[in-house]
Amino acid sequence: MDGPTPIFPTDAPPPSGGPLGSSAQEGSPRKGLRGLLLRALRGRRLGDLVFVNLTRSAAVVVVGLVVGIVASLMISGKPAFEAIGSGFLGPEWLPGGQPPRYGALPLVWGTLVTAGLALLLGVPVAFGIAIVLSELAPPVVRTPLSIVIELLAAIPSVVYGLWGIFILAPFLRDSVYPGLQATWGWTGLFGGAASGYSVLTAAILLAIMIIPTVSAISREVLRAVPVAQREAALALGATPWEVVRMAVLPYGRSGLFGASVLGLARAIGETMAVTMVIGNRNAFFSSLLQPANTIPSVLANEVFEASGTHLSALFALGIILFLVALTINIFAQLLLLRLRRRGAHA
Amino acid sequence: MxxxxxxxxxxxxxxxxxxxxxxxxxxxxxxxxxxxxxxxxxxxxxxxxxxxxxxxxALSYDLLTKRQYFQYFAGGGIANALWGSVLIVGTASLIGMPIGILAGIYLSEYGQGRPAAVVRFFADVFAEFPSIIIGLFAYGVIVVWTGHFSVFAGAFALSVMLVPIVTRTTEEALHLVPDSVREAGLALGLPRWRVTGSVVLRAAKGGLLTGSLLGFSRIFGETAPLVVTIGGSLFFAKGLDDTSSSLTYVVWRGATSGIHAAEVRAWGAATVLLLVVLAINISVRVITSRRAER
Missing domain, CATH: 1.20.5 (Single alpha-helices involved in coiled-coils or other helix-helix interfaces)
Structure with missing residues (x-):
């Protein structure tokens, strides 16, 4: 059960009006509809009935919206699946071409690679922050530091994109990528002319954006590790880092995994910041310094001027994105379910 | 030895x-x-x-009071976008917050067993949906249906985003109210709906307020759903049925335009955006952490 058991059992009969209630009713007899309503409300049954059902229908709306979103995407995307079919597996997304080509694979590839790289870069940093916040920082530092880290999550993604275009991308292009090409060029991952607007730039920006999410949840996970666990390790003579690595991290393993998966879900769905720095090139890429594109980015760029098969194909892309995001999300929520239940009161 | x-x-x-x-x-x-x-x-x-x-x-009196004269060239301000943001986010809050708060009340006060667990799980997953998907939904439902971009389509998308956020924060805020408070209300002979409405909600109003403010600041900075729904006009929106711009829209258009005047406007709009979002977030966090320390 989540939280305290509600103390009003839903199906129990309402308490009958006490002597006070009934005398008040008799004392002020009112006429008409208003009086009837008031008396009914005072008699409790109607008021409770209305209110419970009002809240229940709001809860149904939550579920209904999710179902509605799925249904709407399916209906709008269906014509594209029929018209394009296996064309979705093509190597090029070129809706303006003659004939138009709707190969979704490079976009799926772009989405997965940017999100995966972001996770690779962001998660270690986020775990480090979580360790500092839960194990190292004195209480005086802890609260302001966590507020500051959480501010990173509050910055709108379009502002990240603005910063990415004018600060991050030029910086990486001028100061980081040449060095990267010189040192690691032989791997083939960093070939081509480095423009700054590329897969790697998008991944770095995404990594920055998922750090606050992953670190906040990881901190909660680490906090939930029993103190006895740490004391036991200390009693065996472990150094502070050994306490973290041998006693704290293994205990929170599934929660930390869940936090990372949630970060992956965020990275996959992120739209504006990515579309502003990834270069928007709808083809396969082999080098991380090449421009590319992701599904959310294509949706944001093309939906408002699309029509016919193109629009329907975009909805089909939406379905793909939705399914990927949904799977990852459900996985993350299941991993975090235990933590969430405990955290409901914190 | x-x-x-x-x-x-x-x-x-x-x-x-x-x-x-x-x-x-x-x-x-x-x-x-x-x-x-x-x-x-x-x-x-x-x-x-x-x-x-x-x-x-870039901030000036003109920037904040005049509408945009051009999408990409110098002239005018961002007042139309400011008005658009206020209108869109305000409408979205009016639609989304009551639904979210009621659903949160259901989860905390009435929901039990499997149905509540299902709703809770849906709300958790729903809150993490990519925002562009919700924009696509609003586009398919409202824009395609009415045949044109509108403030309402954008507000609809943002309200859909707001519902799961407010649902969860409301539930958490109400869970913090001790059961003894509910019992005290019942002992006075109040019906359940009055206990919830006048006692529990009042006790939890701080938590509700912070939750609503965070939800508000989240959708205030949202861009992706608006890009596909509001149409981006240079004029003040005359109503919910009109096309509009928003602060985030101006930032996006300006930043990707490659034209200096539009970039300057984008930085100006980003400053207003960031000031509002940071003011809300910092004050909320400081208040809640102070409350937690007490």
């Missing part, structure tokens, strides 16, 4: 050398963790610094 102390092989010495390594290894790893904090702080500071450095000079 004597075995260890004879000759060159001193077990104590080797143990102590291993301990030294372990100690330094520990120091190194913890320093790396602190380094992670610094790595995360650099972008934050850089974003704040750059937005205010480039945006504050």
């Amino acid at each position: 004597s075995v260890g102390l004879t000759g060159g092989s001193n077990p104590f010495r080797s143990v102590s050398r291993r301990d030294t390594i372990r100690k330094w290894h520990s120091h190194l790893m913890l320093v790396l963790c602190i380094g992670a904090v610094l790595i995360a702080l650099i972008p934050l500071l850089s974003i704040l610094f750059e937005v205010f450095r480039q945006g504050l000079p």
Whole structure:
């Protein structure tokens, strides 16, 4: 059960009006509809009935919206699946071409690679922050530091994109990528002319954006590790880092995994910041310094001027994105379910 | 004992050398963790610094009071976008918050067993949906249906985003109210709906307020759903059925335009956006952490 058991059992009969209630009713007899309503409300049954059902229908709306979103995407995307079919597996997304080509694979590839790289870069940093916040920082530092880290999550993604275009991308292009090409060029991952607007730039920006999410949840996970666990390790003579690595991290393993998966879900769905720095090139890429594109980015760029098969194909892309995001999300929520239940009161 | 102390092989010495390594290894790893904090702080500071450095000079009376004259050229301000943001986010809050709060009340006060668990799980998953998907939904439902972009389509998308956020924060805020308070209300002979409405909600109003403010600031900075729904006009929206711009829309258009005047406007709009969002977030966090310390 989540939280305290509600103390009003839903199906129990309402308490009958006490002597006070009934005398008040008799004392002020009112006429008409208003009086009837008031008396009914005072008699409790109607008021409770209305209110419970009002809240229940709001809860149904939550579920209904999710179902509605799925249904709407399916209906709008269906014509594209029929018209394009296996064309979705093509190597090029070129809706303006003659004939138009709707190969979704490079976009799926772009989405997965940017999100995966972001996770690779962001998660270690986020775990480090979580360790500092839960194990190292004195209480005086802890609260302001966590507020500051959480501010990173509050910055709108379009502002990240603005910063990415004018600060991050030029910086990486001028100061980081040449060095990267010189040192690691032989791997083939960093070939081509480095423009700054590329897969790697998008991944770095995404990594920055998922750090606050992953670190906040990881901190909660680490906090939930029993103190006895740490004391036991200390009693065996472990150094502070050994306490973290041998006693704290293994205990929170599934929660930390869940936090990372949630970060992956965020990275996959992120739209504006990515579309502003990834270069928007709808083809396969082999080098991380090449421009590319992701599904959310294509949706944001093309939906408002699309029509016919193109629009329907975009909805089909939406379905793909939705399914990927949904799977990852459900996985993350299941991993975090235990933590969430405990955290409901914190 | 004597075995260890004879000759060159001193077990104590080797143990102590291993301990030294372990100690330094520990120091190194913890320093790396602190380094992670610094790595995360650099972008934050850089974003704040750059937005205010480039945006504050762009701020002026004209910028905040005149509408945009051109999408990409100099002239006018961002008042139409400011008005658009207020209208869209205000409408979205009016639609989304009551639904979210009622659903949260259901989960906290009435929901039990499987149905509540299902709703809770849906709300959790729903809150993490990519926002562009919700924009696509609003586009398919409202824009395609009415045949044109509108404030309402954008507000609809944002309200859909708001519902799961408010549902969860409301539930958490209501859980913090002790059951004894509910029992006291019942003991006074109040019906359940009055206990919830006048006692529990009132006791939890701080939590509800912070939850609503955070939800508000989240959708205030949202861009992706608006890009596909509001149409981006240069004029003040005359109503919910009209096309409109928003602060986030101006930032996006300006930043990707490659034209200096539009970029300046984008920095100005980003400054306004960031000031509003940071003001809400900092005050909410400071208040809640102070409350938690008490």
